[in-house]
Amino acid sequence: MSFLNVYEQYQNIDIEKALSAMNPDSVYRSLHKQILSIEDFAALISPAALKWMENIAQKAHDIKRRYFGNTIHLFTPMYLSNYCNNRCLYCGFNHDVKIERYQMTLDEVEKEARVIASTGLKHILILTGDDPKKASMTYLKSCCDVLQKYFSSISIEIYALDTKEYENLIKSGVDGLTIYQETYNTELYDKLHPTGPKKNFRFRLDAPQRGAEAGMRNVTIGTLLGLDSWRKDIFFTALHASWLEKQYPETEISIALPRIQPYYGCYQPEHQVSDQDMVQIIIAFRLFLPRCGITISTRESESFRNNIIKLGVTKLSAGSTTAVGGHSLSNARYHQFEISDKRSVEQMALFLETNNVQPLFKDWERF
C-alpha cells in the first residue's frame, strides 16, 4: 500500500473548481464538526471559507491550546553540505548554480554544534544537498555521532532514502524526517526537476512512508508553496498527512508550510501565496488534524510569525542560517534561500515569553 493509490483517486479531479463551488453554509457545517473529513478540510481552504476566517481561527486557537498548551517548540537547521546532483529550478543549491560547494568536516560540525547548543536548543535539523557520494551514509552517521553529544533530538532533511538507510540513521540517533514533495502536480514536478535523482516523483512520494516504517518518531511533510496553486498542493498535503497518521499511528506527523523565497532573484514563483492564504491554511490544518505538528520557518517575516503564534502553529525555527557552516564558519557565504526573520533564538524565546507562550527547547531525548 502506498499513498499513490489514494493520490490517484483524486489526481484527475479539478480541485480548484470543486473548491470554488463550495458555499459558506457548507463551510459553516464543516467548521462545527468534531471530526473533519478531507471534504470538510477542502471546504475550509475554499474561497467560501473566507467568510468564517475569524470563527475558524478561534477554534484553531482553542484546539492548539488543548493539545499543545501555551507552548511553541523551537529548533534550528544546520546545513552540512551543499553539493547537489539535482537541478531543481527553484533551489539555490541547484547543481547548475555557480556557487562554492562545501561540506563541513567533522571538526567543523562539532564547532557548529557547540555554537547552536550554546543557545539552549536541544533539537537540530540537519540538511544536505542530494549528492550521496559526498554526503554519504558514512558521513551522515559520523555527523550524528558528533551531534548526539549536543542535541537530544536529531532530524534530517536530506535526499530521499530507502527504508534500510532510514533504519541505519535511526541507529545513529536520528528520530525525525522532514521531506517535502515540493508539489503534488506530477507534470509540474517533472518540469521543475529536469534531471537528477529527485526526478523520480514516486520515490519521493513514498519517502515519508518509508521513514515511518523504519521507525522515525516524527515525519514532517509539505510542499513549496508558490510552485503550483496553493489550494491544490495543500489539499494533497492534507490528504497525505491524514493517510500517514492513519497508517502509522505511532509516528507523529507534522506539516511544514514553506512559502517560496527567491534565491538571489533567480526563480520567480508563478503563484502568489498571500498572508491571508497562509492563515487560511494554518487554521484549516489545525481543525482537520488537531494533533498534527505545524511548522513555520524563518522564511517568513518577523511580523507575520509574531501574528501566527496563536493560530495553531506548534514549531518555529529560530536563529536560522541556510548556508553550510552558517553558524560558525567564516567562509559561509552561499545561502539556499533568504531568511526573513533574522531574530536570534534568545530574541525569539523572549518574544514568545512576553506573549504568554512558553518556548520549548526540549521535547524528547534518546531514552
Add this chain to the structure above:
Amino acid sequence: MHDMFEIGGKKLSSRLFIGTGKYASDRMIPDICKSTGAGVITVALRRVDFNAITDNVMQHIPPHMQLMPNTSGARTSEEAIRIARLARATGCGNWIKIEVITDNKYLLPDGYQTAKATEILTKEGFAVFPYINPDLYVARDLVNAGAVAIMPLGAPIGTNRGLRTEEMIHILIDDIDLPIIVDAGIGKPSHACQAMEAGADACLVNTAIATSEDPVRMGKAFSEAVQAGRNAFLAKTGISRKLASASSPLTGFIRNHEG
C-alpha cells in the same frame, strides 16, 4: 474531620494532582501549587533538560511537592522503563506515572505495553501509577503487576470533554481495590467533582488549569471542586431515582401475607 489520603507511602491532604505541561511559563508553577493546595505534581521527563542553560521546569517545583515523573512520549514498554530508570537516577524519586501511547492521533494509552512496563518497574521498587483506558481486565492485570493506583482516563488527553467513560470508571471504583485517580479529559471543575462524588480517590488535572485564562484561579476552583465531590462521597449522597415510588408496591403482598 481528617480525610487523609495515603498513597505510595505518602500521606496527602489534597486529592487533586496537578501537572507541569502546557503553561505559558513554568514560572507560574509555584503559584499553581499554592492555589490548588496539591501535594503531587507530574512532570514529563522528556521535557526536562537536566543540563539546561535555559530555564528548567524542575527549578520551579516547590520542594514540598511529591514528584510524579511521567513517561509521556514513550511508545513501547521498553522506552517507558528506560524513562522511569532515568527519572530515578536523576533524583526524581521512585514514583512513576506510566504513559505508553502508540497512537498519536487519539493519544489513547496502550494497555498491554503499560502492563508490561508496570510489572517490571514494580519489581525494581518503583511506585507505579499506570495511565489506562478504564478497562477492567487491564486494571486487574495492573493490580497483579503491583501498581499502587490505577489512573483511568475520563476522555482522551487534551479534549476537556469530561467523564465520557463514567460507567467504566464506576466499574473500576467498585471492583478494584486500589486507589482510582481519574486522569485526562477533565475539562471543568464540575467534571472533577462528578468523579470524586462517584468515589474516585483523586483527580489529576493539567490541561484545564494550564490553558485557562487564569490558571491560578482555575487551580483553586479545581481544588474546591475535588474537595466538594469528596465530601459528597463521604456524606453519602441521597439516593436519586428516575421514577417516582410506585404507589402500589409489587412486594407489598409479602407483608400482608405474613401479617
